[in-house]
Amino acid sequence: MTQQRSEEVMRRYLTEVVAEGKLEVIDELAADDMVDHTQSIPGKAGLVAHVTSFRERNKDVELTVERVIASEDEVVGIWTWRATHSTDMYAVPPTGGKLEVRVASIFRLRDGMLVDYEVISDALTGFRRMGATVDIRQSEH
Numbered sequence: 001m002t003q004q005r006s007e008e009v010m011r012r013y014l015t016e017v018v019a020e021g022k023l024e025v026i027d028e029l030a031a032d033d034m035v036d037h038t039q040s041i042p043g044k045a046g047l048v049a050h051v052t053s054f055r056e057r058n059k060d061v062e063l064t065v066e067r068v069i070a071s072e073d074e075v076v077g078i079w080t081w082r083a084t085h086s087t088d089m090y091a092v093p094p095t096g097g098k099l100e101v102r103v104a105s106i107f108r109l110r111d112g113m114l115v116d117y118e119v120i121s122d123a124l125t126g127f128r129r130m131g132a133t134v135d136i137r138q139s140e141h
Contacts, residue, residue: 001112006070019063058083101126
């Protein structure tokens, strides 16, 4: 496929699926056998679960796409979301403050369809900026 299709998949995912909650668009963007590495649920159902959970926790979400970097079969979207911290998230109780988190979504595509999804999120910085106390403990081996 083309670099333009890769960019289109990312932009539509972020603006239509994540920001607007149009889950039906996933069928146009993702392969049936895709893997969302944030979920244990296989296929497109995992991506639906991921977005549904995100939108349920962040009912007033606002999203800004900052940058999309694409090749024919890979694309990275750098974006920021803002929402009221109104539910328990990452073991931080609700503060009512405005949370702002920067994210990198990384897609691998096959035949113009999403087949592999990974995400890197800087939620820790967002919580600290908001004034929340975040306790990160090393796991014992």
